[in-house]
Amino acid sequence: MTERTNRQLLLARRPVGDVADSDFELRVEPVAPLDEGQLLIRNLWLSFDPTQRGWLNPVESYVPPVAIGEVMRASGVGQVVESRHPGFVPGEFVSGLFGWQDWVVSNGMTAMGPVQKVPAGIDPKAVLGVFGVTGVTAYFGMLDLGQPTPGCTVLVSGAAGATGSVAGQVAKIKGAGRVIGIAGGADKCAWLVERGGFDAAIDYKSDDVEARIRAEAPNGVDVFFDNVGGPILEAALNNLAMRARVVLCGGISSYNAVELPPGPRNYMQLVIMRARMEGFIVIDYLDRWAEAVGALAVWVHDGLIHYEEDIQEGLEHAPATLRRLFEGRNLGKQLLKITDPPII
Amino acid sequence: MTERTNRQLLLARRPVGDVADSDFELRVEPVAPLDEGQLLIRNLWLSFDPTQRGWLNPVESYVPPVAIGEVMRASGVGQVVESRHPGFVPGEFVSGLFGWQDWVVSNGMTAMGPVQKVPAGIDPKAVLGVFGVTGVTAYFGMLDLGQPTPGCTVLVSGAAGATGSVAGQVAKIKGAGRVIGIAGGADKCAWLVERGGFDAAIDYKSDDVEARIRAEAPNGVDVFFDNVGGPILEAALNNLAMRARVVLCGGISSYNAVELPPGPRNYMQLVIMRARMEGFIVIDYLDRWAEAVGALAVWVHDGLIHYEEDIQEGLEHAPATLRRLFEGRNLGKQLLKITDPPII
Numbered sequence A, B: 001m002t003e004r005t006n007r008q009l010l011l012a013r014r015p016v017g018d019v020a021d022s023d024f025e026l027r028v029e030p031v032a033p034l035d036e037g038q039l040l041i042r043n044l045w046l047s048f049d050p051t052q053r054g055w056l057n058p059v060e061s062y063v064p065p066v067a068i069g070e071v072m073r074a075s076g077v078g079q080v081v082e083s084r085h086p087g088f089v090p091g092e093f094v095s096g097l098f099g100w101q102d103w104v105v106s107n108g109m110t111a112m113g114p115v116q117k118v119p120a121g122i123d124p125k126a127v128l129g130v131f132g133v134t135g136v137t138a139y140f141g142m143l144d145l146g147q148p149t150p151g152c153t154v155l156v157s158g159a160a161g162a163t164g165s166v167a168g169q170v171a172k173i174k175g176a177g178r179v180i181g182i183a184g185g186a187d188k189c190a191w192l193v194e195r196g197g198f199d200a201a202i203d204y205k206s207d208d209v210e211a212r213i214r215a216e217a218p219n220g221v222d223v224f225f226d227n228v229g230g231p232i233l234e235a236a237l238n239n240l241a242m243r244a245r246v247v248l249c250g251g252i253s254s255y256n257a258v259e260l261p262p263g264p265r266n267y268m269q270l271v272i273m274r275a276r277m278e279g280f281i282v283i284d285y286l287d288r289w290a291e292a293v294g295a296l297a298v299w300v301h302d303g304l305i306h307y308e309e310d311i312q313e314g315l316e317h318a319p320a321t322l323r324r325l326f327e328g329r330n331l332g333k334q335l336l337k338i339t340d341p342p343i344i
Helices: A051-055 A124-128 A133-146 A162-173 A186-194 A209-216 A230-237 A282-301 A315-326 B051-055 B124-128 B133-146 B162-173 B186-194 B209-216 B230-237 B282-301 B315-326
Strands: A005-011 A024-030 A039-048 A076-083 A093-096 A103-106 A153-157 A178-183 A200-203 A221-226 A240-248 A276-279 A309-313 A333-337 B005-011 B024-030 B039-048 B076-083 B093-096 B103-106 B153-157 B178-183 B200-203 B221-226 B240-248 B276-279 B309-313 B333-337
Touching (some): A039 A315, A076 A124, A133 A221, A133 A240, A153 A230, A162 A221, A178 A186, A221 A230, B024 B315, B124 B333, B153 B162, B178 B209, B309 B315, B315 B333
Parallel strands (some): A153 A178, A240 A276, B221 B240, B240 B276
Antiparallel strands (some): A005 A024, A039 A333, B005 B024, B039 B076, B039 B103
16 A cells, blocks of 8 residues: 555634635645544545635634634545545545545544535536535525515625626526626626626725716616625625515625724615615535535536636645635636546 | 794704704794695794704605705604694693794695594693603613513613613513613602612613623613613623624614714624614504504503603703703603793
């Protein structure tokens, strides 16, 4: 048997502001032989999500923070290489919270849930995106909270990201009359309109966002799906339609802040417009996961949902890949490839 | 016929910050004889509500602003003195948007709705408070948006005001397990617990509000009925229970602000706690008004709801009476008596 070496990136200290390479430390150790009931997974792709930044703060949120000295927590997709577990055989693609490391030895569970098999017939890494947390988040956030009605006007921030891009397309599928995306840069805006089927795109880097929202949604915004917060949230609140729904999915503009920035000073627009602002977390929808993935799979198959992946390479680039999200550099799902599959 | 003189307080200029006496100007003119179809009302009590401050800003909100040179808009209760209108007879008590003036000549309508007859058997001025806008606001805000469930924990800010005091009592009637009020000063806090039936009172002038909320609601707040905004809203958001409802009724802490202060920097607590923040305006409930007044009348009669009135006197003191709301000086409904009834 080949000697296998596991590189792990451990949280060395809590980042202040942007994540730095030096916030993590490399540990290299041999992979131990399997015990009965264990399986060995070669980690292939890592998922990067804005919420991971929050896991690094010393605050109990919807999940406990990553501990100092712990392997950085992240979802991954890998391939089973050896198995002494009755439920897995070598060659299977699996997903779970595999973390920033090359190899995972598991008893079938990770710290926060079971190792899942990737369904047959799909690109394995898609379970980290459109058929995973970001796609399912878009699905339930838009449909359960946003409740788009036929002909309504929907605005999505972070619209070229993994969640926002799917959220806007789901709204369109459900009959929204006008779907407007806010993204950073001409390339992303072009993608939204030409590929994502959005009716309009607003470039927050060059446009007057509030004026553009007013122009693109002259009767107001019925559903605002927010991934960003900050001035974009304020601009949207100033352009709500009566009884609008503001879906709070994320607030990436503040995740790196050392002190929380001011909230939306115009939140009383919710009163004037009899509107609702509501937060959610997709882990509450575990019992309805299959519903979302099933619908998304059909829509992707039918060409109604397009998605993109931004794939970086090399485990050592994980911190820089996390930073890409906050630099707004990714179009679609941010992934990192650790090594090329298949490995067996 | 006696020569009748009408004093009117007109908006002279838009207040900057606090309302000043000099923002209004007095016009004195004789009351014109009635035409066929008109009635003459002696205005007796004026209602003061925080939202009136917003009507003075040059901004179209849920109603148009009061125009410069227009009689200051306010609800009032008066008595019909003469009538050439088939629907009214002298002696009847009536209410409507009578404004800051002694006399009202009407064709049965005011600028924003009909002249209403005060139901028999109640204190006429109560239609400005517990049986009027503030009581009905409390009723629908708490029940339709707050949706208190048996045993739940309810927090009310501005709890000794006309709306907050009723909102808390409505929650208690509907089975809330614990109702906590936030008010300013020992007298108001004593009233909440001893008379209003609140389980606890927090004095924002002397207490650490956030620490007290945490202590009084150790399992979190299920319903927060907010009349205040600002730091009190932030303190409440930091202490939400899962799936909490934040009912945005008002934000008196910012109504006098020349520039809007920062919004709640911790609004992302709505995500972490899967909570909802929703605004409403009671004018959307006109078609259900009788439901609320009927329920409130029974509860007042049965001693389940107590209410207070703070009655200032003299039309010339109207601006100062409006200021009392923002100085936090009123316990219960802020009224001003123009003259003693009955006048015929």
